[in-house]
Amino acid sequence: MCEPVxxxxxxxxxxxxxxxxxxxxxxxxxxxLALLGRTGAGKTLLLETAAGFCPPSCGQVxxxxxxxxxIPLHRRNIGYLYQEYSLFPHLTAAQNIGYGLRMRRMPRxxxxxxxxxxxxxxxxxxxxNQYPGTLSGGEQQRVALARxxxxxPALLLLDEPxxxxxxxxxxxxxxxxxxxxxxxxxxxxxxxxxxxxxQGLADRAGVLAGGRLCGVAPAAGLYSAAWxxxxxxxxxxxxQQKGESAHDANRAV
Amino acid sequence: MNSxxxxxxxxxxxxxxxxxxxxxxxxxxxxxxxxKSLPEALTQPETLFALVTSLKTASISTVLCxxxxxxxxxxxxxxxxxxxAAVEMLLELTLSLPYIVLGVSLLILFSSPAGKAxxxxxxxxxxxxxxxxxxxxxxxxxxxxxxxxTAFRRADRxxxxxxxxxxxxxxxRFFTILLPLCRHSLAGALVLVWSRALGEFGATLMLVGxxxxxxxxxxxxxxxxVSANDLDGALASAFLLLVISGASLAAASRFTRVDKRWGRYx
Numbered sequence: 001m002c003e004p005v006x007x008x009x010x011x012x013x014x015x016x017x018x019x020x021x022x023x024x025x026x027x028x029x030x031x032x033l034a035l036l037g038r039t040g041a042g043k044t045l046l047l048e049t050a051a052g053f054c055p056p057s058c059g060q061v062x063x064x065x066x067x068x069x070x071i072p073l074h075r076r077n078i079g080y081l082y083q084e085y086s087l088f089p090h091l092t093a094a095q096n097i098g099y100g101l102r103m104r105r106m107p108r109x110x111x112x113x114x115x116x117x118x119x120x121x122x123x124x125x126x127x128x129n130q131y132p133g134t135l136s137g138g139e140q141q142r143v144a145l146a147r148x149x150x151x152x153p154a155l156l157l158l159d160e161p162x163x164x165x166x167x168x169x170x171x172x173x174x175x176x177x178x179x180x181x182x183x184x185x186x187x188x189x190x191x192x193x194x195x196x197x198x199q200g201l202a203d204r205a206g207v208l209a210g211g212r213l214c215g216v217a218p219a220a221g222l223y224s225a226a227w228x229x230x231x232x233x234x235x236x237x238x239x240q241q242k243g244e245s246a247h248d249a250n251r252a253v
Numbered sequence: 254m255n256s257x258x259x260x261x262x263x264x265x266x267x268x269x270x271x272x273x274x275x276x277x278x279x280x281x282x283x284x285x286x287x288x289k290s291l292p293e294a295l296t297q298p299e300t301l302f303a304l305v306t307s308l309k310t311a312s313i314s315t316v317l318c319x320x321x322x323x324x325x326x327x328x329x330x331x332x333x334x335x336x337x338a339a340v341e342m343l344l345e346l347t348l349s350l351p352y353i354v355l356g357v358s359l360l361i362l363f364s365s366p367a368g369k370a371x372x373x374x375x376x377x378x379x380x381x382x383x384x385x386x387x388x389x390x391x392x393x394x395x396x397x398x399x400x401x402x403t404a405f406r407r408a409d410r411x412x413x414x415x416x417x418x419x420x421x422x423x424x425x426r427f428f429t430i431l432l433p434l435c436r437h438s439l440a441g442a443l444v445l446v447w448s449r450a451l452g453e454f455g456a457t458l459m460l461v462g463x464x465x466x467x468x469x470x471x472x473x474x475x476x477x478x479v480s481a482n483d484l485d486g487a488l489a490s491a492f493l494l495l496v497i498s499g500a501s502l503a504a505a506s507r508f509t510r511v512d513k514r515w516g517r518y519x
Binding site for chain 1: 434
């Protein structure tokens with residue numbers, strides 16, 4: 001079996017009064033994994049830990065078998081997309097997309113070509129010279145995604161990337177993300193509240209509750225997996241089960 | 254309820270009026286009497302010398318101040334190191350010290366054998382214009398560090414993380430992300446520091462004294478003119494300082510306005 005792209009081994013991390021406890025997770029090359037959980041469950045913190053922004057107090061975060069925090073930030077080959085996109089406000093859309101290529105000291109002409117190619121794929125040709133503040137939410141999202149993908153990262157970490165988008169834009173971006181996975185073979189770990197999104201886009205889904213990972217299951221069988229109580233409650237399976245039990249009891253009577 | 258609010262508003266209004274009268278009357282005196290005396294004062298070589306010395310020393314000290322303050326602020330806001338709290342406390346302490354105290358300590362430091370060695374090496378500090386620059390620098394440095402730190406703290410750290418993952422090393426993150434993001438705040442801070450340097454007197458007085466046509470800045474010129482009972486000359490210099498300060502405040506507020514091209518993002 002090939003080495004996982006990302007592996008979290010018994011990761012524990014405290015931030016203020018909140019803590020992530022004993023997280024075990026592995027992500028294979030080309031795999032899309034959705035992390036589900038309530039607000040405050042620790043999804044963003046887990047993503048930041050996976051990127052190596054927050055060193056764990058206990059356990060290991062391995063990127064291709066190496067401690068992620070031991071790799072200098074600029075050599076990690078990880079793409080990160082914040083929920084609010086975090087575009088550089090002082091750079092145009094084209095400069096944002098080409099930023100990573102510029103940091104790699106790629107020739108100017110080559111950067112221009114690659115930016116245009118990415119802009120074409122993400123439908124951003126008309127906004128390349130605009131600043132992020134003048135773009136719509138969907139455009140900002142696509143610029144951020146194009147920027148993250150320009151360097152063809154081995155791992156893409158997405159923090160609720162589709163939360164603020166309309167259904168049409170969402171569907172377009174789901175397709176784009178699948179295309180990107182096929183083409184670049186990058187592993188994707190994304191955080192979402194949306195069960196349908198997790199089922200439609202991910203290969204596997206995990207549920208995070210109170211800083212603990214309740215388990216990971218195939219996304220297609222999200223509702224039929226054997227989850228522990230906190231995950232069942234979050235997924236609404238407890239009410240469903242109660243309803244079914246009541247229905248069965250009525251039928252028996 | 255309404256009458257209670259009216260009384261409260263009335264009291265606030267009276268306090269504001271008193272504050273305005275106190276500040277306004279000072280400015281009015283300088284503007285009215287200073288403007289009248291200015292044409293004659295500008296023909297005096299002492300006034301022109303003081304003006305040129307003030308502008309020159311304030312500009313040099315401000316540049317030096319930012320060369321030291323910006324990296325210091327970066328370290329204070331972006332790194333963890335033992336004793337950081339102590340460094341921050343030291344900076345705050347010097348910020349609240351009377352400038353005359355800083356001047357005394359500078360005088361002692363530069364009257365020492367090391368200071369004398371500097372003088373022999375062709376870099377005199379005590380009773381020279383280099384001392385004016387040093388006094389302004391010492392007084393303004395904690396202030397500049399604080400302004401730059403505030404600007405850096407307000408900048409979104411996530412942007413630097415993203416830039417890092419996009420391949421930017423620490424120095425490139427600083428120059429391509431943090432500095433451009435803070436450029437308006439830093440430019441505003443630069444103008445404020447320059448304006449403060451222009452008006453610095455306490456530490457300068459202690460370190461270089463006030464000697465006509467030698468260590469005479471605009472505040473020193475005011476002091477010397479008042480001592481010689483030349484109130485008109487003093488008010489003319491005060492008028493010059495007021496105009497320069499007003500212009501720099503206007504420039505600072507213009508610099509701190511965000512770039513409109515960036516749109517609603519900032």
